[in-house]
Amino acid sequence: xxxxxxxxxxxxxxxxxxxxxxxxxxxxxxxxxxxxxxxxxxxxxxxxxxxxxxxxxxxxxxxxxxxxxxxxxxxxxxxxxxxxxxxxxxxxxxxxxxxxxxxxxxxxxxxxxxxxxxxxxxxxxxxxxxxxxxxxxxxxxxxxxxxxxxxxxxxxxxxxxxxxxxxxxxxxxxxxxxxxxxxxxxxxxxxx
Numbered sequence: 397x398x399x400x401x402x403x404x405x406x407x408x409x410x411x412x413x414x415x416x417x418x419x420x421x422x423x424x425x426x427x428x429x430x431x432x433x434x435x436x437x438x439x440x441x442x443x444x445x446x447x448x449x450x451x452x453x454x455x456x457x458x459x460x461x462x463x464x465x466x467x468x469x470x471x472x473x474x475x476x477x478x479x480x481x482x483x484x485x486x487x488x489x490x491x492x493x494x495x496x497x498x499x500x501x502x503x504x505x506x507x508x509x510x511x512x513x514x515x516x517x518x519x520x521x522x523x524x525x526x527x528x529x530x531x532x533x534x535x536x537x538x539x540x541x542x543x544x545x546x547x548x549x550x551x552x553x554x555x556x557x558x559x560x561x562x563x564x565x566x567x568x569x570x571x572x573x574x575x576x577x578x579x580x581x582x583x584x585x586x587x588x
Contacts, residue, residue, distance in 0.1 A: 399464055399506065408440060414524040418536045420447030420497075423520060429512025437512040439520075443468075443503050448496035450535050456552045457513045459487040461495070466503025469496045492556055518587045519551030525586035545569035546578055 407426040415422045426438040443466075451471070461470065463483045470477055470485045471494045478498065479485060487493045497503040509516060526538050538544045548554065549570045559566075573579065 397462075399462060401464075404440060404464065404506070407438070414521055414528075416524040416527045416532075416536070418527045418532050418534065419449055420444040423524065425517060425521075426506070428517055429509075429514055432512060434512045435510070437509040437517060439507040439509065441505050441507060443495075443497045443505075445497055445500050445502065449494055450537075450555070451492050451494040452553045452555055453490055453492050454487075454513075454516075454552045455489055455554060457509050457511055457516070458489050459493070460508040460510070461485050461487070462506045462508075464504040464506060466497065466501050467499040468503050468505055469498045470494070513552060515550035516552055518583065519547050519553070522582040522586040523547055523551070525582075540578075542569055542573040542576065542578055543582070546573040546582070 404426075408424050411424050411426070413422050413424045421441055421443040423442075424440045426440050427436070429435075429437050461468070461479075461484060463479045463481055465481055468479050468483070470479060471492070472485060472487050473491050477483075477485065523532070523536070523538070526532050526543065527536065531539050531543075533539055538547060545566045546569075548566050554560065
């Protein structure tokens, strides 16, 4: 894939950007699963110094990160690496994953999601909207337990530790959230 600035600018043109002040990053979907017949999706991420995501894993898709600029510290399983421009890392399904910009300079990277996951695409947009509206905790999770459960189901963002064993409870809470119309509320407010 051509990761030149010109190509990235071309792919970003006319697409909405979503800023998350908690994680201190901005995302742009460069290609969605709908555009690739579900084969993959591409996400551009700009992260400020110190920006990060909490450890998590995905069950339904894998990721490949390609650093365009700056330094990105990644953790896949127990392996921690600092990647500079041109560096790449694969994140297989079910592997614990996190990233952070440890430097004093902004970093940019592209994430390939394979196969594409529509719930991840819309769920990130909703999650970033909640954070932008002050409705997220300092670790990035929504303040509402029902919205958290719903977004876990949408995005396939799974948390390690005790959360791993709470699957039945998360499913039940997500069902309550849907019955209360929180799924439509999030879609209408953030994904429309």
